[in-house]
Amino acid sequence: MSHRHLRRSVMLAVAGALSAASLVACGGGSSDDGAAPDGADAEAQCQQLADADSGEAGRDTFVFAASSDPTTLNPFHASDGETFRVSRQIFEGLVSAKPCTADPAPSLATEWETSDDGKSTTFTLREGVEFQDGTPFNGAAVCSMFEYWNNQPAGPAQTEDVTYYWISLFKGFGDKSIYDSCATEGNTATITLKQPYAGFVASMSLPAFSMQSPAALEQYNQVEDGGDPTSSEYGTAHPTGTGPYSFVSWDRGQAVTLKANPTYWGDKAKTENVRITTIADGKARTDALRAGDIDGFDLVGPGDIKPLQDEGFDLVQRPAFNVLYLGFNQKIPALADPKVRQAIALAIDKDAIVSQSMTPGSVPAKEFIPEVVNGYNADVKTYDQDVEQAKALLKEAGQENLELTFNYPTDVSRPYMPSPQDTFNVIRGQLQDVGITITPVADQWSPDYLDKIQGSEDHGIHLLGWTGDYNDTDNFLGVFFGAATNEWGFDNQALFDELSSARQLPTVDEQTPVYEKINADVMDYLPGVPLAHGVPSLAFGEGVKGFVPSPVQDEPFSNITVAE
């Protein structure tokens, strides 16, 4: 099977590109009247940015503010966005993501072919590529990486804290993993798995699976069993990849500094230096942009978007790849009743939630996956707000005086949940309108809130969500409903089995109809109410051009220019 399968996302992106002419042709693309574009416009804006020429070279340094330091410089040992933001500049994977979509695109592999049984994939490797230390990238390097990944030392390196993606996707290390072998011939590398895994090629776009110089790893990454590889010399001072930028320095807590890679195989970086500086506070990042201290930052607060647009800054929206939902804990007897769950769903006006508590461009959610993900089903059962029907259902269920605990987090802003307090307030009002009495319970996000929702039965209805990592339905549905959990409090073996079977199908084409059915089943069963898909915004100074947002944050800075 080749990578040429078309996705709805691609069609949407093309459609968006056709309508892009209606947007202003500036680096950021805020609309003429300053109003926020909706989700489809966000994709159109993205496609327009992807197609646009970047500006002329200007300043020699692009300064971007991150919300936290990277946890390590070796992306294999990380799972957080800020580490990966740095990794995307230094490293490349066998595949990347097509602009404005989550679909795999050629990168260090120019093409690939998966066997009919879904177990073996042969990658044709790009020729003439060198790592930043001058060693060649070839089939041996690819196989060396897979062996390195599969043979992490015992101890911290074999926990989700350090190797989350390998454990999640390859299910363990050594003999316990689903990785079987790697063989190289000419300019190809063939990876064989012990069982089919349809999401394998897409997963190779994750920064965790970037290609790293085996020589540099050997020289700087000596970690004994029981040791923590994140603090190795390689992981703190010698990351070596094939990307457009090379590592210069990491001043912990302050900034990571990068320099254009002179031997890069593709188009050379247009701005010579990149500094990714750490400013933890969102408001402080906004102030720093206003002061001209930085050229751009991510996750603009909902309240800052309009003022920044009005002040002339460019706002770029990243196409949604997440979902916010209202979860039901079925350990609460009333919530185990489908009529009560349906009544709550019918009480909710998602448009009001989006307009009053989400970032501009966010869209109401129909199901638990975004539209660009494989298996999205446009025909699932929907629950449009109907207060009278909601009241009738509650009466039918004998819950006219229903009292519910409503948990929500404080002190947090996520791409799918920029302002949980506001979202809570909107929903509380809607539930009160159908006669439900709400007892609010607020907790600090981490670890208190997550502890309560995911680690105990001590919660009622609650706000939570998820940002996808790559285009794999199991990365959403499997995470939510793959097994019995404290969060949902139900034991629906039929649903667990459906998801388990779908995961093991050999190809995406075979998975698609199965996931479409599962999405329909989930919305019939209604374990929670999918509320919205959030569109995170980035803000840039006026002279910044060439940034292209990606739903999976595959956002190298190499095309960026900063006017003097």
Added chain:
Amino acid sequence: MLRFAIRRVALLVPTLFGLTLLLFAWVRALPGDPARALLGERATPAAIARVTEVYGFDEPLFSQYFTYMGSLLRGDFGESIKKNEPVLTAFLDKLPATIELTFAALLFAILVGIPLGYVAGRRTGSAADAGAVTISLIGVVTPVFFLALLLKYVFAIQLGIFPTVGRQSARSDATHTTGFYVLDGIINGQPGAAWDAIVHLVLPAIALGTIPLAIIVRMTRAAVSEVIHEDYVRTAEAKGLKASLVNRRHVMRNALLPVVTTIGLQLGLLLAGAVLTETVFALDGVGNYLYQAIRDRDYPVLQGFILFIAIIYALVTLLVDLSYGLIDPRVRES
């Protein structure tokens, strides 16, 4: 004197031992699972179990304590479970920022507080005195974080006179050798970088230095108003000495003795206040790191950093005690 010093140093040992026990108990009593704090939304029961086991969070508390103490005695303060760096390295890395801030705050408190206290003490009951007392009262009662936010809002965000966050401009290409950015700018021949660092220090130093300022004003005022009525001052004035000379040689020299002692003891207050100030101004110092460690339930960092701060505080107190001993024989004989 030597016996006095040895006795005081010996007293430090049980103090610090008790502190490790208290710290250990407090940190473990914080609500929230550190494994979940590490894993966030990605925490599955299996993942939490693995992290808990590998990091030893499931060991009995006494066993964890003995392991911790064993490591401490070997000079191993552990490693941050969130940021993956040795606790001692992190502390030494962050300390210059905090020392720089503390020094700037103290400098502000002294340069403003002593003249203000002097004027108030010289003219007790005057409008200047009332003004100084009011300022000092406001300084004492205003919470550091509130003042920090207020200063930032007015002078950085609204007026744009000072930078909002950080120790140096994000665009700065300054070379850092010692970690003290002002000093680095000077020794590396980068006056622009040194000035940039000074400008970044102004608002945090004012926010942090206000409480010591208030205390210094009150101490100076009290001391000056007492000393100016002493016979030797009256004699000096009667001799026809210039007022400036009387002030310098007789009033301030005597009045400043208790003030200097007070200044030394402000260090602990400043270190505590630095947590809030550094957080508001996003300064990459000990306080900010500690704040993040509390949020992340990063046990080794919490234990290590608070212990280091306590050691610094204990050493400063010890130096003050020793200096008392040097000055006053009654102290060392007691």
